[in-house]
Amino acid sequence: MMAAAQDGPLYLGFDFSTQQLKVVAVDGNLSVVHQDNVQFDSELPEFRTQGGVHIHADKLTVTSPVLMWVKALDLLLDKMKKAGFDFSRVIGLSGSGQQHGSVYWRRGASETLKQLDPNRDLHHLLRDSFSVADAPVWMDSSTGHQCQDLQAAVGGPRRLAEITGSRAYERFTGNQIAKVRHTQPESYQHTERISLVSSFAASLFLGDYAAIDFSDGSGMNLLDIRSRTWSEVCLDAVAPQLDRLLGAPLPSTSVLGGVSSYWVRRFGFSERCRVVAFTGDNPASLAGMRLQDGDIAVSLGTSDTVFLWIQEPRPALEGHVFCNPVDWRAYMALLCFKNGSLTRERIRNRSAGGSWERFSATLRETPLGNGGNIGFFFDTMEITPPAVGVHLFDSGDKQVSSLSPQVEVRALVEGQFLSRRLHAERLGYSIIPGTRVLATGGASSNKEILQVLSDVFNAPVYTIDLSNSACLGSAYRALHGLAAESGLSFFDAVKKASNPQLAATPHPTAQEVYAPMLKRYALLEERVLQEPRL
Ligand code: ADP
Ligand code: XUL
Secondary structure (H helix, E strand, O other): OHHHHHHOOEEEEEEEOOOEEEEEEEEOOOOEEEEEEEEHHHHOHHHOOEOOEEEOOOOOOEEEEHHHHHHHHHHHHHHHHHOOOOHHHEEEEEEEEOOOOEEEEEOOHHHHHHOOOOOOOHHHHOOOOEOOOEEEOOOOOOOHHHHHHHHHHHOOHHHHHHHHOOOOOOOOHHHHHHHHHHHOHHHHHOEEEEEEHHHHHHHHHHOOOOOOEHHHHOOOOOEEOOOOEEOHHHHHHHOOOHHHHHOOOEOOOOEEEEOOHHHHHHHOOOOOOEEEOOEEHHHHHHHHOOOOOOOEEEEEOOOEEEEEEEOOOOOOOOOEEEEOOOOOOOEEEEEEEOOOHHHHHHHHHHHOOOOHHHHHHHHHHOOOOHHHOEEEEEOOOOOOOOOOEEEEEOOOOOEEOOOOHHHHHHHHHHHHHHHHHHHHHHOOOOOOOOOOEEEEOHHHHOHHHHHHHHHHHOOOEEEOOOOOHHHHHHHHHHHHHHHHOOOOOHHHHOOOOOOOEEEEOOOOOHHHHHHHHHHHHHHHHHHHHHOOOO
């Protein structure tokens, strides 16, 4: 058993997320045998990011340096090598990226990718390969005009949602591409390929441009999610001949090819090692949690997201429908909340002395329902709902200017989860007996936060061993991608993985407290949305 584990095949999953690059390796039994990460802010300080991004002076434009991601990969692989990781055992790799971000490859970059010198770091080799140095990322909300133009060209928000699964959203890649084309025409002219963060990362391993997969491609406002081809009307509205810059999209389970000779010669990868299409971090998390129809996933990372497995797409004006990453016939619905972990960190620093322990103790010591106090904490322009600012209310629905530190901590966490539940229900999702809430992301390691989640949703909360389900899901997808060619389903391919563990069950009074509070929250949200934006 031991001997087999020490020389059997391995699968790697990478996650190019907002604040860090992570990797896990699993063996054929789906046990995690290695994990590592590179934090952008602290380990690559030369790029001067905060939370992995640059927020520009207009506060709306948000970008990350592409070369930072490349350098992070150099660093991560070096760390693995130093740790004695045996790359020759890896027979499949895949990965995920923060969704919606776009990478612009300069003319000639494909030739560079094909002839990478194994004696040098990638970030030296690719220094001149990007026509836009600062990649727009999902936190950007600067493309309001482009969104209006796209919706007008297609026949309105509802029509756009019908085709692409979402009305126009500022962070969606088509609108970002339209902005780059207008604001940086020269750079756009010099671009030979546009990748998502996921397909950009896959390209580094492949030594060639990697296809965009159907699932992450659904976050662009460009893909027809039913025919799984680019929508001509959407492409035409964004830029002429955009299909040439994007390449044809492929199923998320596709094997794209082998790793390039750079990886074989520099790190000792096997020539047999295959690259399976990379996808978005949320789709990859769905795979990592082995989410099933009826479950609800709540991801608590830089962004908070809520997602579900759905059979039939019924796109609405709120939320998104993506092609499913593990079953090409199915779909997933997703809601994204921009003010997630970074807002929790701000309130932790302000009201809990900068310590998660004190933050958690406060949640333990304060009552369910928080004495009727409710808070909305939209530090930056929220996506769901589109509102900004901090709005606090007492038990009589009177707006107040501050709360005590203890009440503030609970108001933040309860408010966040009331919002997640309210908007999930509006999407048509209802909690019935037997519903499992599967939690993941950095904050899912916090038991007290999970208890509030369980109480507000009045449902049991489960976690998987690894809080980074996107990374794990990428390793699972690598394994499945290799097996999928013989027709094996994703769930059959990963059936040996350990089951999610129960982390919290709702307090007996949870329903009594939160059912009326949810109604109040919905009414107060209406009020917040009507307030003028300063
Ligand atoms: P991403 O993948 O978006 O980069 P992660 O899912 O790794 O982010 O989550 C990172 C976040 O996890 C950090 O910003 C931090 O706020 C949060 N986090 C880490 N530990 C805890 C904890 N004990 N309690 C609450 N939040 C935590
Ligand atoms: C999803 C979204 C974020 C990013 C970053 O639509 O914008 O969740 O994928 O994690």
